[in-house]
Amino acid sequence: MYHSKIKGLGYYVPENVVTNEDLSKVMETNDEWIQERTGIQERRHVIRGEDTTTSMGVKAAKVAIERAGIAKEDIDFVIFATLSPDYYFPGPGVLVQRDLGLKTVGALDVRNQCSGFVYAISIADQYIKTGMYKNVLVIGSELHSTGLDMTTRGRGVSVIFGDGAGAAILSREEDLSKGILSTHLHSEGQHAEELSLIAPGMGKRWVTDIIADNDPNDESYYPYMNGQFVFKNAVVRFSEVINEGLQANNLQISDINMLVPHQANLRISQFIQQKFKLNDDQVYNNIQKYGNTTAASIPIALTEAWEKGKIKEGDLVVLAAFGSGFTWGSVIIRW
Ligand code: COA
Numbered sequence: 001m002y003h004s005k006i007k008g009l010g011y012y013v014p015e016n017v018v019t020n021e022d023l024s025k026v027m028e029t030n031d032e033w034i035q036e037r038t039g040i041q042e043r044r045h046v047i048r049g050e051d052t053t054t055s056m057g058v059k060a061a062k063v064a065i066e067r068a069g070i071a072k073e074d075i076d077f078v079i080f081a082t083l084s085p086d087y088y089f090p091g092p093g094v095l096v097q098r099d100l101g102l103k104t105v106g107a108l109d110v111r112n113q114c115s116g117f118v119y120a121i122s123i124a125d126q127y128i129k130t131g132m133y134k135n136v137l138v139i140g141s142e143l144h145s146t147g148l149d150m151t152t153r154g155r156g157v158s159v160i161f162g163d164g165a166g167a168a169i170l171s172r173e174e175d176l177s178k179g180i181l182s183t184h185l186h187s188e189g190q191h192a193e194e195l196s197l198i199a200p201g202m203g204k205r206w207v208t209d210i211i212a213d214n215d216p217n218d219e220s221y222y223p224y225m226n227g228q229f230v231f232k233n234a235v236v237r238f239s240e241v242i243n244e245g246l247q248a249n250n251l252q253i254s255d256i257n258m259l260v261p262h263q264a265n266l267r268i269s270q271f272i273q274q275k276f277k278l279n280d281d282q283v284y285n286n287i288q289k290y291g292n293t294t295a296a297s298i299p300i301a302l303t304e305a306w307e308k309g310k311i312k313e314g315d316l317v318v319l320a321a322f323g324s325g326f327t328w329g330s331v332i333i334r335w
Helices: 020-024 031-038 053-068 092-099 113-129 152-158 189-194 202-207 227-248 266-275 294-307
Strands: 003-012 017-019 042-044 077-081 106-110 135-142 164-173 179-187 258-261 316-323 327-334
Touching (some): 031 266, 053 294, 077 113, 092 106, 113 135, 164 294, 189 227
Parallel strands (some): 077 135, 258 316
Antiparallel strands (some): 316 327
């Protein structure tokens, strides 16, 4: 039995900055409303045609591979988390295998939205723990901007989300006091439609011809979110799953050196921070700059925190996510 540790981290965000002011030119919204409700000041949107979910993931992966000090030939498996794949199928995992020029290693796609990276880390951890793989490339990447309803009708969703990618190399660690200590995953499909994008899905195709009947007024082609319901569930589940992870390892809240929550909404992070009585140095947020990048948010935030020297060897680092499904999870790491 081994542990897995995060050996390299990287992220990539498109250069194109979209401010709240920019959004107010295409829909009825304003900087004050967005900042007060979400903490977001700006987000990145790809320049159309320049980047895809896969290409952003590949760019983030190249940085992570280099920092891990491994050759791409050393990668045994690829796990890609996204809700915004380039193609309906195949998923972006195989596109990364192709674009990075990896040998014919396995590639797995994870469909767990905002919890996607936490689920992907958990899967990679199991493969490494059992000795099946030594190095697993885990990517979270999202291209939201081309799929959002950028009119006043869609403002409750579209002001929140941004584009970007993050990646990690998980590698075998023989010192069992280090690395990922445990992971904890949950779901509650009862609330599946509360944060969802119904079309294009086979369920939708069953009742309508998706190609011929793609009516711009059909809101099922745009993401839907019951914002207040999501908020209420998020704060409860974040707290539960962080506590679950700490208890499983006989750790206390006071042992946390750095909590990197999924960047859903600054108000959610602040609520958790206050509830757990953590100070500003113990929680890392960057939603102000990038919006909610779904599966990419944790690896982007984790990479930034690490780059800024906020995570040191021996630190207890907690990752926690909640999102569409509903799904949620946590990862407890001794860095
Ligand atoms: N700009 C200006 N006004 C907006 C707006 C926008 N972008 N979006 C919605 N509004 C309006 C609404 O139309 C509504 O107007 P009304 O009172 O005249 O009907 C009013 O603002 C309040 O809308 P409501 O949806 O109740 O706002 P809220 O306080 O719940 O905030 C969210 C909305 C989405 C910011 C909030 O619910 C939230 O953050 N939820 C969690 C979302 C999340 O974390 N999602 C990701 C999970 S992984």
